Amino acid sequence: MMRRHASRRAWIWLFRFQRAEFYRDLADMFRRNEAMISFFEGEIRISGRTRQRARAAALRGMLATYQLGGHAGQLSHLLDGVVPRxxxxxxxxxxxxxxxxxxxxxxxxxxxxxxxxxxxxxxxxxxxxxxxxxxxxxxxxxxxxxxxxxxxxxxxxxxxxxxxxxxxxxxxxxxxxxxxxxxxxxxxxxxxxxxxxxxxxxxxxxxxxxxxxxxxxxxxxxxxxxxxxxxxxxxxxxxxxxxxxxxxxxxxxxxxxxxxxxxxxxxxxxxxxxxxxxxxxxxxxxxxxxxxxxxxxxxxxxxxxxxxxxxxxxxxxxxxxxxxxxxxxxxxxxxxxxxxxxxxxxxxxxxxxxxxxxxxxxxxxxxxxxxxxxxxx
Structure with missing residues (x-):
């Protein structure tokens, strides 16, 4: 469990260097009026096929937060702990x-x-x-x-x-x-x-x-x-x-x-x-x-x-x-x-x-x- 958590944190850290591209993808999602859960699930599948492990780890974390409900619609809440403070x-x-x-x-x-x-x-x-x-x-x-x-x-x-x-x-x-x-x-x-x-x-x-x-x-x-x-x-x-x-x-x-x-x-x-x-x-x-x-x-x-x-x-x-x-x-x-x-x-x-x-x-x-x-x- 500890090893899996450390591995996830390492992938999240690497994802932070790619987050500008991710923000543009999110912008395209809002322009297309795509449902957020559909966006996360679709991007996770794409990341798996293209072997973008850092992006996939970050997206899984966001999807899990979104599915918990609460403030799920707020991007600041969804990306908390994924992007830098x-x-x-x-x-x-x-x-x-x-x-x-x-x-x-x-x-x-x-x-x-x-x-x-x-x-x-x-x-x-x-x-x-x-x-x-x-x-x-x-x-x-x-x-x-x-x-x-x-x-x-x-x-x-x-x-x-x-x-x-x-x-x-x-x-x-x-x-x-x-x-x-x-x-x-x-x-x-x-x-x-x-x-x-x-x-x-x-x-x-x-x-x-x-x-x-x-x-x-x-x-x-x-x-x-x-x-x-x-x-x-x-x-x-x-x-x-x-x-x-x-x-x-x-x-x-x-x-x-x-x-x-x-x-x-x-x-x-x-x-x-x-x-x-x-x-x-x-x-x-x-x-x-x-x-x-x-x-x-x-x-x-x-x-x-x-x-x-x-x-x-x-x-x-x-x-x-x-x-x-x-x-x-x-x-x-x-x-x-x-x-x-x-x-x-x-x-x-x-x-x-x-x-x-x-x-x-x-x-x-x-x-x-x-x-x-x-x-x-």
């Missing part, structure tokens, strides 16, 4: 819509836009994940070169050899040798803690870091998801406040906190909608775009619908820029450290060779001995 509020909008076929088609487009945003984020996450172990190995090798030179350098030459940036390179090499695994684990831990804090951390300090690469990327991604959900709810008869409250109920702690700030601002000044949304949930770019759209919009709900539908490419481009900034920041930091250590492995041997010239070596030795005699015993 992020779709739940948009499906509520579909349930409220008079033209369910058009609403489902819009939902399919919204899901595809969200998938595109996720793909952008994942694509820009691959390079830092690959670079981290490679940079760690490279820095370890370069550090070994520098420390080998340090161990073979006479004591009276070391002070001259390790001046300036060469000394910084030796400090990095010594830290790498002594604490390399710990620093690597610390770096990974900091990244993991930052990622874990994204949907949870709230408060005034969070507003300070919202523009930082990783946090800015998360804000822009979540704002894009918010726009698509708001567009679905508002275009199907929802009110601005009601839509915000509905989304907040099923959002992360971070999104709920931001939406509560928006709602409080609307309570204080119901006419300053743009200012309410400009309190941190929108990037400066998207805030500027919303300001532009508001000049010709009848109300701010129209602006949100525009951002969540026809402005989807601009929202995606904003997420892409934020992802690129985060990528450049993380990869650039790693490359900067590797480049610095690589240059040090060129400058240190050159400086070492010049200092080991007989005349220079003798001069340094005499200076060292003279300094030793002058030191109080």
């Amino acid at each position: 992020g779709d739940a509020m948009m499906l509520t909008g579909v349930d409220r819509a008079d033209d369910k076929a058009a609403a489902l088609s819009a939902l399919a487009v919204a899901v595809e836009k969200q998938s595109a945003m996720r793909a952008v984020v994942l694509a820009h996450s691959v390079l830092p994940l690959l670079m981290l172990p490679l940079c760690y190995v490279l820095i370890s090798v370069l550090s070994d070169v520098i420390l080998t030179i340090d161990r073979s350098t006479p004591i009276y030459v070391k002070e001259e050899l390790w001046r300036g940036t060469n000394g910084w390179a030796r400090d990095v090499a010594q830290a790498s040798e002594a604490y390399g695994p710990f620093l690597m684990a610390l770096f990974v831990g900091v990244i993991a803690a930052a990622l874990a804090s994204l949907p949870r951390w709230r408060g005034p300090l969070r507003l300070v870091v919202e523009g930082w690469p990783v946090y800015g990327l998360y804000r822009d991604f979540q704002s894009g998801m918010l726009f698509t959900a708001m567009a679905m709810l508002l275009s199907n008869g929802g009110t601005l406040r009601g839509s915000l409250e509905d989304i907040a109920q099923r959002s992360s702690l971070w999104m709920r906190w931001h939406l509560s700030r928006v709602l409080r601002a609307l309570d204080e000044n119901p006419t300053s909608t743009l200012e309410a949304f400009g309190r941190g949930i929108l990037s400066p770019y998207m805030l500027a775009r919303a300001t532009t759209l508001q000049r010709t919009a009848a109300n701010f709900s129209d602006v949100l619908v525009e951002l969540g539908t026809r402005e989807g490419d601009r929202v995606l481009e904003g997420v892409r820029r934020a992802a690129l900034a985060a990528n450049v920041a993380l990869v650039g930091l790693l490359l900067l450290l590797c480049t610095f250590m690589g240059l040090a492995t060129l400058t240190v041997p050159g400086k070492f060779s010049s200092l080991m010239e007989p005349a220079t070596l003798m001069e340094l030795k005499q200076s060292h001995e003279a300094d030793a005699l002058r030191r109080p015993r």
Whole structure:
């Protein structure tokens, strides 16, 4: 039984990547005025013949829910547990819509836009994940070169050899040798803690870091998801406040906190909608775009619908820029450290060779001995 349940959950998870196509099939069902039970039974048979096991598992779950009765006619109820929680509020909008076929088609487009945003984020996450172990190995090798030179350098030459940036390179090499695994684990831990804090951390300090690469990327991604959900709810008869409250109920702690700030601002000044949304949930770019759209919009709900539908490419481009900034920041930091250590492995041997010239070596030795005699015993 447990194995069967785990297998079903795995197929449901795979189905979620195909759900935009399923929403379009549902839209066609409503256009043809086909009975829902007939649709489920027919699609299950087709899925069996075409070996679409993920789709078949999802359809069986929906059919079982439909046959239980209750709220069976509500798509949000039928698809509960089958599609991600992020779709739940948009499906509520579909349930409220008079033209369910058009609403489902819009939902399919919204899901595809969200998938595109996720793909952008994942694509820009691959390079830092690959670079981290490679940079760690490279820095370890370069550090070994520098420390080998340090161990073979006479004591009276070391002070001259390790001046300036060469000394910084030796400090990095010594830290790498002594604490390399710990620093690597610390770096990974900091990244993991930052990622874990994204949907949870709230408060005034969070507003300070919202523009930082990783946090800015998360804000822009979540704002894009918010726009698509708001567009679905508002275009199907929802009110601005009601839509915000509905989304907040099923959002992360971070999104709920931001939406509560928006709602409080609307309570204080119901006419300053743009200012309410400009309190941190929108990037400066998207805030500027919303300001532009508001000049010709009848109300701010129209602006949100525009951002969540026809402005989807601009929202995606904003997420892409934020992802690129985060990528450049993380990869650039790693490359900067590797480049610095690589240059040090060129400058240190050159400086070492010049200092080991007989005349220079003798001069340094005499200076060292003279300094030793002058030191109080």
